[in-house]
Amino acid sequence: MLRCASLLAAIAIAILSLPSIISVEAAETAKAMLKDAKGEDMGSVSLKQTSAGVLLQLSLKGVPAGEHAFHIHAVGKCEPPGFESAGGHFNPGNAHHGILSGPGHAGDMPNLHAPASGALDLEVLNNAITLDKDKPNSVLHPGGTAIIIHAGKDDYMSDPAGNAGGRIICGVIDE
Ligand SMILES: [Cu+2]
């Protein structure tokens, strides 16, 4: 009888601790709805946690033709028209900007090449970020983060932001 009671207690503890296990693993996906300075819908970015990093799936429309810097910025706030509210690049490692200067910021990603139609579907893997809120490089940290697309291209070198010009598209990364 005693043995049975302690077994029941062990099962009860296991069940009680389940919700915390689930909440740690909850953020396996996230999403950013993108808008331009006028508030127009510019498409979205879906984020998926994988064992190799975070997979970003972009489905964009209305992007001006040409090359554009594509970054994750450190604050989850998109206030038009300039989107300065999104802060600098997401940089938990306190690095210099640009993949040609070193490892770069966690929020540094390759330039987007928009065709004349302005529609762009592509996928990018970023292994410097995570959706795990317990990690210092989580894009779901308190205060949030935002996807930013710039008017010009990133030169992958110049601090602090690759000399990429103004911010033309913004979207807060949300669960
Ligand atoms: Cu940027």
Ligand SMILES: [Zn+2]
């Ligand atoms: Zn950067």
